[in-house]
Amino acid sequence: MDDITLFHEKEKAQNFLDRIRGKRPLFVCVIATTETAKIPGLSAAGANPEITDYTPPADAELLLLGKCRCIPGVPVTPDGIPTPALISMSALRLARIPILVINAGSKVKPMVPFIDLGGSPGKDIRTGNAVEKVEEIFQNARILGEQLAGTSDYLVIGESIPGGTTTALGVLLAMGVDARGKVSSSMPNNPHTLKMETVEAGLKTAQIHLGEMKKHPLESIEHVGDPMIAASAGIVMGTSTKVPVLMAGGTQMTAILVTIAALNRNVLANVAIGTTRWITQDSRSDLKGIVSQIAKVPILAANIDFSSSKHSGLRIYETGIVKEGVGAGGSAIAAIAKSCGSITMEQLTVEIEKNYERLVGT
């Protein structure tokens, strides 16, 4: 399938693709917020920093309803570029893939049914005390993952948390993964310096040296991570003991990966990362460079291409804005794999354009 690139650990990636071909997935979207997202210049997952609180619930609503409830329109970047949930929603609906929303700690509750894990919104990681009840979130998520494993042939897990690459960077650095300058961004000009300053401030307050938390993933999350990482790690661990898991996202997924690697490396044999070509071709981040420090986990990329779209709000994705989120790449991969390729990227693009017109306008 030319629509999917085997980007890293190619043999394993092909293997994973063969295993999910024609099978029935369940898509879960883990939502949370972190005050970290409100540091000016850090996240483009909302028209302004304050409104990023509404992005995760609005994304969840878009997935389940095909439209948002808690905000008018759809979440946009400060430049008005629509959420990648538009891609996920289009792919999941086209392939009739069921969706569950999981709330790891969102300040605003989505106006759709969601699974609650008992978590609270994340605090600014500069406090060095970012996530409450990490153990509870993680354990609840693991219990949930064990049940979800029985409901489908495999799991696709995506996320919506503005500011999530910075909190991911926090966990990666605390655990000794050299992720400096390697995490992705929803902005074309990745604010690496600001992200590093933010993480370093958090590590300093928490009195943690780089790499000191190598064997303590939950503590790393507690100090400088976010609730999404704790929840997703638990879900992946609970599910992947029984069925394959496609971690749908960019560099944020590596913070989940390093958490799992420290707790139970064995389950990673059942895991792949599915993302977009905007991530794998990004020169300002290095997903492969982070993953290869953690484990031999394959990376697949959906070759979504908006360069000939009639809508400027989609064409602009080609300049490196947004790139990934809400499991966009993984959703596209799952839709294609479920249909054994009878859903093509071309068809998916038409569907995305239709939904764009309906939700954003022409």
Added chain:
Amino acid sequence: MDDITLFHEKEKAQNFLDRIRGKRPLFVCVIATTETAKIPGLSAAGANPEITDYTPPADAELLLLGKCRCIPGVPVTPDGIPTPALISMSALRLARIPILVINAGSKVKPMVPFIDLGGSPGKDIRTGNAVEKVEEIFQNARILGEQLAGTSDYLVIGESIPGGTTTALGVLLAMGVDARGKVSSSMPNNPHTLKMETVEAGLKTAQIHLGEMKKHPLESIEHVGDPMIAASAGIVMGTSTKVPVLMAGGTQMTAILVTIAALNRNVLANVAIGTTRWITQDSRSDLKGIVSQIAKVPILAANIDFSSSKHSGLRIYETGIVKEGVGAGGSAIAAIAKSCGSITMEQLTVEIEKNYERLVGT
């Protein structure tokens, strides 16, 4: 299978059984509380009226964890007889059937992951104003049901709400179903008079005549029902347009049935009731008599028999205490059907006894 009796609409019942044989179900347990349960003498789903608030979350925990968290031991009747969740948990674990907990409005939150529908605990139906946000609960439940339909071959839906037969009676009478003296009870001596008085008080306060709400199920629930009925009706409606649904319970299920019948009768072709022989053989209630007034929906009964159990706390089920709840009968039917009969009632009874010994003692 002698372990399952085709109790009502036998041909349809056999048909339903044929359709689910060897298939993969999902079990959902809908929990809620109603202040109605605290009317002395109405419910035996707790050691005393006040503690009935803990029965639904404790049942949910028992299903997911094999033990309770929010209370020591397991929920018991005032005489110390354990919750029917013991049966459900044993059946679902034996047959490896996945479980999701759905909170329609429980005063105490379970200490496990659960799906939230935005509901609140039910009030005493004598207020004539029993359930807030019925429409929201129902619509959220329907959205959820549509997604759940994609996660399994069929759905088994059970409930845990102390006092639930009285609120069911309220909805049935408001909607013109002659259920007087026909709803079941967790007590051997069914307090029919007290239940009628309670419902009549509620109808009087709400200024509703018997049968006046025939075409208004959600209003009936709002005045004299409970959050579980609204949630379950939405879930069944959302799911049964796509896959079969086994409504796992006794006479409480008929309040859900009459709600659905008023909103979209067509989906009932995909629905069956699954219960225990303690319900179908009960001389103090009449499940068939209620169902046959609503629609041609089949009833299947699990022939669970504790008469030769070594534990008095199980043998006493044969005297008509407890009878059903937390989808006990439907869980047993689903376990047998999923295994194509390789799980027998005998095996299930051994499993229940093992769990009884572990949780209650010998």
